[in-house]
Amino acid sequence: MIAAAPPSPPPPAATSPAISAALTETTVRVNSDFRGDRIVLYGAVFDPANRPSDVVVIVRGPDEPVRIAKKTRVAGVWVNSRPVVFQGAPGFYIAASTRPLDEIARFGELRRLQAGVDHLKFNAPDEQRVETRYGVRDVVVSRLGADYLDWKNAVVRLKAGEGLYAVDERGVRFVDRGLFRAEIALPAEAPIGRYEARILLFQNGHPVSEKDRTLTVEQVGVERALYLWAHRRPWSYGLAAMAFALGAGWAASTAFRRD
């Protein structure tokens, strides 16, 4: 993989293609009327040889542990199993590309780059143990056994259902020769934190150039103040919130008094 030097112009040597990209906004502000946002990304492909190019944009939100349980029937009632904790799953993930990912690169390449929701790498360390099997040492075995993939796929399916994991096969479009545009939809449920946008240029099934950009989703104004207060000084927050509630109840009854 050839990394392009950051100050792009003049374009690199004739034989090495390069990609460059920028987010139109690097901070998403979450305030009281936040209902999700659309992040627009522009970029350019520099390739004097004009080889056929594909662009893949992967945006990952901050990793957060996922607790998932399976419903099982016990005495006629559906109950949750013991929850399983998966580590390393992104809180938000979208892979946008110019064509379906499996047409752009092979399985192994996509898996290595974690391109596409099926290729996300995360696991349940608490369920794993290392043992020796058939004389092979250090084999990682999951206590979930053969169902392990079902559990992992369920995480992806449920997150996709909430709009947090997505694949957009036509999310990147070339708007002019070498110039592309991508639009990423960020739902209101998207977690707060630092997002990594990785922009990859594929030629002939291989990534030939990449750029990383960061995006910050942060709460601003009253929302931020309340969030911080509730998490840093929970007891004073709780007391104040309750005092406010009782005061409001008292005020309403006084206002409505008919004498």
Place this chain on the structure above:
Amino acid sequence: MDIYLPIAEVSVNAPLLVALGALVGFISGLFGIGGGFLMTPILVFFGIPPAVAVASMSNHVAASSMSSVISYGRRRAVDFRMGGVLAAGGVVGAVAGVEIFRWLRLLGQADLVVALSYLVFLGVIGGLMLWESAGAIVRRRRNAPPKPRRDRRPPWLYGLPLKMRFPASRLYISPIPPILLGAFVGVLSAIMGVGGGFVLVPAMVYILRMPAGVVVGTSLFQIIITTALTGVLQAGRNQTVDVVLATLLLVGGVLGAQFGARASSRFRAEELRALLALIVLLVGLRMGLGLFFTPKEAFVLMSGAGG
């Protein structure tokens, strides 16, 4: 008009929530219940994480109970002494309940226990109340004399030691049954996100044999103390109280509760009880029956540390 909730981290329709708060507040003032057993399921249905819904409800219930208890207090319909004894038990129950809820969430069984509690408590209480109040209505229609109350002084209630006088309720009983009742309601308050009025009101009528006139006001008074404590504990221990959510609900809630408390004097007591019984029964069945149907999705995500 949507508004983003900072703790729940979801965006909700603000006018809709205010209207729901007002409706539940009206029911709350009318029947002398907190209304939490209606509101918590509605919030979960709107996509608010259950842990946040249960915790934020405490603030809402405390506010609407505060609003109506003052109206009842002016009419001398609150037995503050009995309320204080109930609340003493409620405090112990609430502390235990918040810890139990925390433990259930870690086990991933909070959903199950909440649904089962709704089914069992609402189902049984709604069913009993409906049976009793329907009987009272039928007897009144036929102009039959009211059923003579059986033993006014059950020995297990009057035989206990440490008797106290409750002048407003015209009772001279041991504080042990009210304390136990209060503790039980405190646990429910933390686990189900309810004030517990639907348990307290019938228990005060049928077990403690309190006069109907002071039951509702006293129940609200005890609910304020228990839910105020639950709300602070949930915020401090679990960081799940969303003050924006609670405020939206209570704006409608306190206003609705005023109209409800006023409207309550226009209805006959047994008709009110029959209506409340129907609502309680329906909510209980709606929440609990889901446990018996095969779920469409076999897996369930549990938000953050909870579920």
